[in-house]
Amino acid sequence: MPESKTRSQMTMAERVAELRRQRAAIEAMGGAERIDKQHQAGKLSARERVAALVDPDSFQEQFAFARHRCTFFGMDRKEVPADGVVTGCGAVDGRLIHLASQDFTSVGGAAGEVHCDKIVAMMQGSLKTGSPFVFVNDSGGARVQEGIDSLAAYGRIFYHNTLLSGVVPQISLICGPCAGGAAYSPALTDFIIQTKHAQMFITGPGVIKQVTGEEVTAEQLGGPEAQMAYSGVVHFIAEDDQDAVHICKKLLSFLPSNNMEDPPQGPSVDEMIPDVDLNAIIPDNPRAAYDMHAVIERIVDAGDYLEVQSQFAQNLIVAFGRINGRTVGIIANQPMVKAGCLDINSSDKASRFIRFCNAFNIPLVTLVDVPGFMPGVEQEYGGIIRHGAKMLFVYSAATVPKIAVILRKAYGGAYLAMSGKDLGTDRCAAWPTAEIAVMGAEGAAGVVFRREIAAAADPKAKREEMIETYRDTFSTPYVAGGRRMVDDVIEPAQTRRYLAMALDSLATKRDIRPEKKHGLIPL
Numbered sequence: 001m002p003e004s005k006t007r008s009q010m011t012m013a014e015r016v017a018e019l020r021r022q023r024a025a026i027e028a029m030g031g032a033e034r035i036d037k038q039h040q041a042g043k044l045s046a047r048e049r050v051a052a053l054v055d056p057d058s059f060q061e062q063f064a065f066a067r068h069r070c071t072f073f074g075m076d077r078k079e080v081p082a083d084g085v086v087t088g089c090g091a092v093d094g095r096l097i098h099l100a101s102q103d104f105t106s107v108g109g110a111a112g113e114v115h116c117d118k119i120v121a122m123m124q125g126s127l128k129t130g131s132p133f134v135f136v137n138d139s140g141g142a143r144v145q146e147g148i149d150s151l152a153a154y155g156r157i158f159y160h161n162t163l164l165s166g167v168v169p170q171i172s173l174i175c176g177p178c179a180g181g182a183a184y185s186p187a188l189t190d191f192i193i194q195t196k197h198a199q200m201f202i203t204g205p206g207v208i209k210q211v212t213g214e215e216v217t218a219e220q221l222g223g224p225e226a227q228m229a230y231s232g233v234v235h236f237i238a239e240d241d242q243d244a245v246h247i248c249k250k251l252l253s254f255l256p257s258n259n260m261e262d263p264p265q266g267p268s269v270d271e272m273i274p275d276v277d278l279n280a281i282i283p284d285n286p287r288a289a290y291d292m293h294a295v296i297e298r299i300v301d302a303g304d305y306l307e308v309q310s311q312f313a314q315n316l317i318v319a320f321g322r323i324n325g326r327t328v329g330i331i332a333n334q335p336m337v338k339a340g341c342l343d344i345n346s347s348d349k350a351s352r353f354i355r356f357c358n359a360f361n362i363p364l365v366t367l368v369d370v371p372g373f374m375p376g377v378e379q380e381y382g383g384i385i386r387h388g389a390k391m392l393f394v395y396s397a398a399t400v401p402k403i404a405v406i407l408r409k410a411y412g413g414a415y416l417a418m419s420g421k422d423l424g425t426d427r428c429a430a431w432p433t434a435e436i437a438v439m440g441a442e443g444a445a446g447v448v449f450r451r452e453i454a455a456a457a458d459p460k461a462k463r464e465e466m467i468e469t470y471r472d473t474f475s476t477p478y479v480a481g482g483r484r485m486v487d488d489v490i491e492p493a494q495t496r497r498y499l500a501m502a503l504d505s506l507a508t509k510r511d512i513r514p515e516k517k518h519g520l521i522p523l
Helices: 012-027 032-040 046-053 072-077 113-129 148-164 180-188 205-212 218-222 224-230 241-254 276-280 292-299 344-359 377-382 384-397 412-417 441-448 450-455 459-474 477-482 492-505
Strands: 085-092 095-102 133-137 170-174 177-179 191-195 199-201 236-238 305-308 316-323 326-333 364-370 402-411 427-430 435-437
Touching: 046 085, 046 095, 046 133, 046 241, 085 113, 085 241, 095 113, 113 133, 113 148, 133 180, 148 180, 170 180, 170 241, 177 180, 180 199, 191 224, 191 241, 199 218, 205 218, 218 224, 224 236, 236 241, 241 305, 241 316, 276 292, 276 492, 292 316, 292 326, 292 364, 292 492, 316 344, 316 492, 326 344, 326 492, 344 364, 344 384, 364 412, 377 384, 384 412, 402 412, 402 492, 427 477, 427 492, 435 441, 435 477, 441 450, 441 459, 450 459
Parallel strands: 095 133, 133 170, 170 191, 177 199, 191 236, 326 364, 364 402, 402 427, 402 435
Antiparallel strands: 085 095, 305 316, 316 326
C-alpha cells in the first residue's frame, strides 16, 4: 500500500492482495531455511503433518492470525506466525476431528498464552461437536519469556484434557521434543504415538546429571523405546511422521467420534467358515507355550487388528479388531511371555484399555490362558494386590458387552481378573482344553492330598498320581459348565462364529447400575 494512501482509501483488490500477503507469511511459518532443517531431521513441518492427516481440501484453519501479547525480553518485536501452532478442524475418512499441530520452526514451537488458548479452543470445539481431538506435539516447551502466563495456559490445557476424557477420543502424536510440563498433556490423553525422531521426559539429561549425578542421553531417557518398554507411557511407536499419521488414522477407524455413538461398522461377513487350524493351536503338553497372536489373527476380520503397547508388559496383549464388522477390544494372555501370568504392568495395561473401551461403547473380548498372578517379593512390594484389583474393578464396572473364551489355564484370582463369569461377563465359552480351577493341579495336589502323599511308600509317584486325579476332576471345562460358570464348551474352530453371534445378540445390551459420581478404582 502506498504510504500516501490511508487504509480507508484502499480498494477491494488492494485489501485482498494484503490479505494474501499476510496469509502467505503465516503459512511460510519460520521460513524455508527452518523448514529445511525440519526435513533434514527427518520431520515434516506442522502444516505438512496436518495435510497428511486430514482428507484433501477438508481442513479449515482457525486463529491463523492470532498474535501473542508478550512485551518482555524483546517479544514485543517478535513476530510468531500463527503463534507457533496450527489449529482447526478437518475430516479423517470423512469424519470430523479437531486438531492442533505445533510449529517447531517458529520459536521452537514454544507454548505461550495465546498458543495454548488456541489449543484449548480446539478442545472446546471437540466437546461441542462430539469429535475426536488430535494434538501433534513438537515443541521446546513453555515460552519462558511469558513466565507464569505460559504456565497458567498449560493448566487450561490439562483441565480441558480432563473435561474431554471419556467424552471424545484424544490422541497425541509426539513428533519432536516434548519435555517438562508439556509431557503431561499427552499423558492425559487416551493414546500416544511417538516417532523415532522424538523424545519426551519431565526432566532432561542435564538436570538429572546435576541433581543425581546420573549420565543418560536424551534418547535413552525419553526415546520411544524407553517410553514404551520401560515406562509404558507410549502406546504406539512410529518410524516417522508419515507412519505416525498412518497409525493415527487406523486407530481412529476403530473408534466412535464420541461416547454417545457406537464404533464405525465395517463390512459384515456372510459366512463364518470354521477355522480347523484353531483345533490344533493348543499344544498337547500343558506346559508348552504358543503365540496368542495366532489366535487373534484367526478370530478377527481378515486377520487385521491394531495392537496397543505391543512392547510393554508383553505377557498380556490388548488390541482393537473387528468381528463380523463390529469393533471389539481384545484382552488376551500371552503364554510366550511369563507363561501369560498377570503382573503389575500387565494389570495396569489391561485396566486402562478396558476402561477406555467401556467409555466408548466398544465390546470386550477376553481370551484366557492365565496360570495366576506373578509371584515374588518384588511384585508384592510393588503392590500387585492393588494393581491386580484394578482388573477386578474395571471388568466389574464395565457395562459394554463382555465375552470371554477360556482357551487353556484359568486359575485362581487371575481367572476372575480375566473377566470371570461372576464379574458380570455376558458370555463365557471354553475350549475342550480349558482348565478351570482354584490353582494348578501341581499346587493343588500338594494341599488336598498332603497326607496321602506323605504316607505313601513312594511319595514322588503318589504325588504324580494325585496330580492326575486332581487334573481329571477339576482341570476341565465340564465341572465349570455344570456350575454355569461357562455358557458353553465349543470347538476351537467355531470360536469366530460364536463371538459374532454373541456380539449380535448383545448389541442392545442395557446394564443398570446404582447412581453415583464414580467408583474409587484401586490406584
